[in-house]
Amino acid sequence: MSEFDFQTRTRVVYGVGRSKQIAEDVRNVSGGDRAVLITDPGLVKVGVADEIMSALRSHGIEVTLFSDVQSDPTSASIDEASAVIRASAAPCVIGLGGGSAMDVAKLASLVAGAEHPTDHYALMANPFSPKRTKTIMIPTTSGTGAEMTSTVVFSNKEKRKVWGWDYELSPDLAILDPTLTVALPPHLTAATGLDALVHALEAVAGKRGNAMIQAVGLQAIRMISGSLLRAVRNPADLEARGQLSIGSMLAGMAIEQGGTGIAHCIGHALGTLARVHHGRAVAIALYHTYEWNIEGNEPIHAEIARAMGAVERLSSPIEEQARAGSAFYRGLVEQSGMQLSLAAEGLSPADAQRLAETMASGENAPMRNNNCRYAADNDLARFAGQLLG
Missing domain, CATH: 3.40.50.1970 (Rossmann fold)
Structure with missing residues (x-):
C-alpha cells in the first residue's frame, strides 16, 4: 500500500x-x-x-x-x-x-x-x-x-x-x-465524455495511483462507461447526462491527485501541432496506446476493465481481463462515432517525426513520466506513425 x-x-x-x-x-x-x-x-x-x-x-x-x-x-x-x-x-x-x-x-x-x-x-x-x-x-x-x-x-x-x-x-x-x-451535440458529448474516461483511466493506472485515486477514479469509469453512449444517442436523457456530469467531476478529482499519462502527452502534442480538439485528441491517443499500456500493469488494468463492465467471467486470467478493457474502450470510441483520422486537421504521415518530437518536449514530460509504462523515444515514434498512418 x-x-x-x-x-x-x-x-x-x-x-x-x-x-x-x-x-x-x-x-x-x-x-x-x-x-x-x-x-x-x-x-x-x-x-x-x-x-x-x-x-x-x-x-x-x-x-x-x-x-x-x-x-x-x-x-x-x-x-x-x-x-x-x-x-x-x-x-x-x-x-x-x-x-x-x-x-x-x-x-x-x-x-x-x-x-x-x-x-x-x-x-x-x-x-x-x-x-x-x-x-x-x-x-x-x-x-x-x-x-x-x-x-x-x-x-x-x-x-x-x-x-x-x-x-x-x-x-x-x-x-x-x-x-x-443537454444542448451539447453528440460529437462533442462523445469527445468530452471520452476525455473524462481517459482522465480516470490514466489517473488510476498512473505511477501516482493510490487507494483514494482508485476510489474516485474507478467510480468515474463505472459511471461514464455506462452512460456515454446513452447520452450520445439520446441527448435529452437527463439520467445519463447526470451520470456523465458526476463521473467527469470524479475523474477531475482523480487527475488532480494522480495526473495523466501518455494519452495526454500525445493529445497535447496534437493540440500544439494542429489544434486538434483536446477530448478527441486524447481519446484517439489512448485508442492507439491502450494495449501497449497493459504490459507490466495487468492487475490494475483488470480492475479498470471490471469497472467498465467489460469482463464477462471474473474467473478469467488477469491478462485476459485487462485486454477485455482495451477492446471495450476501442469499441466505445468506434461506437461513439468519433472520427479517428486526423487528415482533416492537415496531419499526414509526413508529420510523424514532428509529432514525436513534440511529444518528447519539456512541457509534455510530466505526462510521459507519470504514465504506467514509460514510453521511450522509439515508442513515441511508433505511436506517431500509428496515429498519422
Missing part, C-alpha cells in the same frame, strides 16, 4: 436546475453582489449565458460578461479576461462552459492579482500573487473536470500548449447541473 496525501478544496453541488441558484451562491461564496461571468461565444449564442446572467441580475447581482474564449485558450485571451476582472473589482468570477472557459476563469482570477501577463506564469516560471477573488465553475460539458482541478492548460505566445498550476487555482464551488449539458 503506497503512501498518499489526498485533498480537495472545492465544494461540489449537484442537481437538475441547480444553476438557477447562482445568485445565492455568489453571495455565500464571496460575500458580495458583483461577479464577472467568463464563457464562450457559443453559449452566448444559444442563450445559456443569458440564462445565468438573468438568474444573477434578477436577484440583485451585478454581472460583467467576458465571452472571448475559444477552444484551447491562448494567453492573450486570459490576459484580456484578467483586465476585465481588475476593472470590475468584482469579488467573484464565474466560469461557464467547457474546460476552456473554466481554465480561462480560473487562471485569469489569479493573473488579475498582479500586472504580469499570463505567459509570466507558464510552467510555473514565477509564483502567482495571492488569490483575491472567489471562483465558481459551472461546467456545460462532461469532460475536462476543470471544475475540480488546480491546473490549467493554455497556448503561449509561441503557440505551444503549456501549463499553469497552483493550489489556489482550485475553484471554491463547482455547480453540476445536467440540464446545461
Whole structure:
C-alpha cells in the first residue's frame, strides 16, 4: 500500500436546475453582489449565458460578461479576461462552459492579482500573487473536470500548449447541473465524455495511483462507461447526462491527485501541432496506446476493465481481463462515432517525426513520466506513425 496525501478544496453541488441558484451562491461564496461571468461565444449564442446572467441580475447581482474564449485558450485571451476582472473589482468570477472557459476563469482570477501577463506564469516560471477573488465553475460539458482541478492548460505566445498550476487555482464551488449539458451535440458529448474516461483511466493506472485515486477514479469509469453512449444517442436523457456530469467531476478529482499519462502527452502534442480538439485528441491517443499500456500493469488494468463492465467471467486470467478493457474502450470510441483520422486537421504521415518530437518536449514530460509504462523515444515514434498512418 503506497503512501498518499489526498485533498480537495472545492465544494461540489449537484442537481437538475441547480444553476438557477447562482445568485445565492455568489453571495455565500464571496460575500458580495458583483461577479464577472467568463464563457464562450457559443453559449452566448444559444442563450445559456443569458440564462445565468438573468438568474444573477434578477436577484440583485451585478454581472460583467467576458465571452472571448475559444477552444484551447491562448494567453492573450486570459490576459484580456484578467483586465476585465481588475476593472470590475468584482469579488467573484464565474466560469461557464467547457474546460476552456473554466481554465480561462480560473487562471485569469489569479493573473488579475498582479500586472504580469499570463505567459509570466507558464510552467510555473514565477509564483502567482495571492488569490483575491472567489471562483465558481459551472461546467456545460462532461469532460475536462476543470471544475475540480488546480491546473490549467493554455497556448503561449509561441503557440505551444503549456501549463499553469497552483493550489489556489482550485475553484471554491463547482455547480453540476445536467440540464446545461443537454444542448451539447453528440460529437462533442462523445469527445468530452471520452476525455473524462481517459482522465480516470490514466489517473488510476498512473505511477501516482493510490487507494483514494482508485476510489474516485474507478467510480468515474463505472459511471461514464455506462452512460456515454446513452447520452450520445439520446441527448435529452437527463439520467445519463447526470451520470456523465458526476463521473467527469470524479475523474477531475482523480487527475488532480494522480495526473495523466501518455494519452495526454500525445493529445497535447496534437493540440500544439494542429489544434486538434483536446477530448478527441486524447481519446484517439489512448485508442492507439491502450494495449501497449497493459504490459507490466495487468492487475490494475483488470480492475479498470471490471469497472467498465467489460469482463464477462471474473474467473478469467488477469491478462485476459485487462485486454477485455482495451477492446471495450476501442469499441466505445468506434461506437461513439468519433472520427479517428486526423487528415482533416492537415496531419499526414509526413508529420510523424514532428509529432514525436513534440511529444518528447519539456512541457509534455510530466505526462510521459507519470504514465504506467514509460514510453521511450522509439515508442513515441511508433505511436506517431500509428496515429498519422
